[in-house]
Amino acid sequence: MPGGHAPDKPGESFLRRAKLPMFLTALTAVIAGITNVVAPTAAAAAAGSCTTDAKLVPSCGVMWGGAAGGFTSKPRDVEHKNWEKLSGRTATIFHTYHKGDEPFPTKAEIAMTKDPAKPRVLLLNWKIAYGSNWAKVAKGEQNRRIDAFAQRIKAYDKKVFLVLNHEPENDVVAKRGSGWEAKDFAAMYRHTIKRLRAQGAGNVVNVMAYMGNEKWMAQSWWKDLYPGDDVVDWIGLDSYVSVEKGYYHYGTFGDLLDRKPKGGGLGFYEWATTKHAGKPIMIAEWGGYHRIGRTTDKSAVYNSVIPQLTKRPAIKAIVHFDTKNDDEGNRDISIDSTKAGLAAFRKLAANPIFNVKLG
Template sequence: MIRRNARTLMPIAALALGAGLGTAVYCGPAAAAETTDVVRSGAADDTYSSSSRPSYNFGSSSTLVAGRQGADTMIGFLKFTVAAPGAGGTVKGAKVTLTRASGNLPGSIVLRKVAGTAWTEKTLNAKNDPALGAAIGTAKPAATAATVSFDVSSVVKGPGTYSFAVTSAVANTPARFRSSEATTGQPALDVTVTRKVVTQPTESAPATSPATPSPSPATPSPSPTTPSQSPTTPATTNPGECAVGAKLVPTCGVLWGAAAGGFSDVPRDEALKTFEAKTGRTSTIYHTYHKGDELFPTKAEIAMTNDPAHPRTLMLNWKVGYGTTWANVAKGDQDARIDRLATYIKANFATKQFFMVLHHEPENDVNPKDGSGQTAKDFAAMFRHTALRLKADGVTNAVFVVAYMNYEKWNSASWWYDMYPGDDVVDWIGVDTYNNAQPGGFHYGDFNYMMNRTSAGFPGFYNWATTKHQGKPVMVAEWGVYDSSATVVGKNKAAVYATVLPQLAKMPQIKGLVYFETAKDQSGHDIRMDDTPEALAAFQQIAADPRFNVKL
């Protein structure tokens, strides 16, 4: 289940270090190397002012206008927040990219520095717009150029908030760019970061072959818009030793799972079996969705956990507040609904542990207005009340997961942190997160970017979870890759999939990885792992990795 909004993007590319697949064996001293990442940020604020409409605010417009039309002079304003590059990181360069929205571009467009950063897109107009500074760069684009870029390396040299103005002196041909409110092509600031890393020399032995062997996708040349193609880092433990312990946390390795057949009429158990046959691995986690008065797990779901040849556990998603509000659930208005489910679980599924997600992706349903019953704090109270009520009712085998959307607009909201229900009732911290495989497209990036998109005041999801809630296992409760290219190119998804294993190895707190597979989501995105042969071959390489050999 996916919803999409806007704001900030994050690590897009990293230069490959070495190559090959297999089991690494230490054979020498550590060596220093340098990696290059491109950190992409969306505008924290963007709008424009109009001299002929001095009191008017354009902060909600999907278009950013700059230039002259008759006596009207319009100036576009952009503000970006750049996070610290991290330990050992050095900012080496930066550029701002704007996407043409409509009409022809003027022959000359100037980007200027703006010292003031206190303005906001909801309040700026021609009466209060900040003073313009020196020109940073001038672009002379073709009239129908798709994008216009400006080198801002002279200004962006480290973390901070940066403001820019877009102007043009060309008469009667104002530039119209897409703003952050547009659905695609939002303004972007790409910051190039280099850092020293230490690697251990290795010798490789062949890894387990995927179910359908196929040549690895060609590695594209590293660029600011190419996902990194790092060497696969194999599991460092004996896969035969990995098993689940308390709260279904694996003693080593990572739980593998899927929610297959989303937004289709195919029965979910049938869809999952097809997914498993194509990928070559049993989905240890079987993710399904329920709401309101539905009783679960269903007989079909229980049957999937009783297959000795394909051992699985359930991840059951429940919108307990369906038809009412979170505040009402927290007050006890739906205790009869909770108690009824508890009775059913104890009678039908009392002996096996399972994951229970309470109202996944809550951000999209938050109404921050006091008294709405749907504030972030109401969600936290609903989650706490439901979890504690189920436990009091004797449901002892539920492992509770809070699952966020990982969307920049929400992550930067003032209320976002209020949603966390508390370490005492949260067993796993989950995230639903998706990438676009279209080079240069919105939400284009590698696995690290998928897990660690930054935004104003937010350090990235994995960074937040592991810093603020140390020791809590992280569940990637939904993940997927789609390709928004006008013509789907097989190597695009394959390139993103190729980054999963090496970057997953650098995120040891991720203990579960659950793919959401659908031919068409709410936005029309195809998130199937087999929409092209190249994508399937690359995904099979992920599935074949021994780190997912965790015994239930």
């Protein structure tokens, strides 16, 4: 300030005036408090005492899952088992994809959840409006399809995760009467979940899975997609990062959680935890990618996962999507594109934070 004494920086005057012993005592108490909060959770996970509740939310730790064999004709169950061997851990969440009137869970999917040595739970992704549209589903025009699934899933009689039309942002047609408006998605979701509940399908735990892309988050209709806390059990996110510096979405695990709408606004994790506090978050698809023919080590992405999970307690499950060639035909999202990357991923998979038992 002109002609006067510059004000102290925040905390500077306190540190000058406070008695050092008092300050150290207070600091020790704070550190002890933090340790007491973190240590029991880590210890419980390491001891294998973390279990899931009626909504498949773990009491501690983070559920570990996988989706392997994408964009190929290979059997998903076989690829899932191969991926487990490669990664070194049973992927408790087995992610599969279906559409329309396809009968599921399939015999192979059911068999995957009956192995006592490798306990697994299904994450069923269903594009229910296939061959129709969201508005028609909401009006009841696909009730036969919903009811058939309700009977199958009740007969299965195990808890399942169900995603209705993952990444709906990418399917929105923002034109009045299209049947694919954001509000139509929310109405479809509400109708389907309420009808399943009315039919006694109490073993269905639903996941609202967003794409979480900053382009879509900036759209005026993005907020209209959310169907309501009363019909959403988990909030999901499908998000990826590039390992090629300077390429689209380059970054680490934290970057895929924090993408913000173009023009400003909350990042995805902050949005979910503030606007829908208390909802468990599932990273329903994630991975690091490089362009095919431009092999780059993915270790930095895998090494960044645990530090981010410890800072973000709302994340209760992560599911890696593994493929050598994505739907765009130019990206490798596999864990073994380099030896170093595979070693880093296996180290990640071995972390005791993922020691969660199905309740």
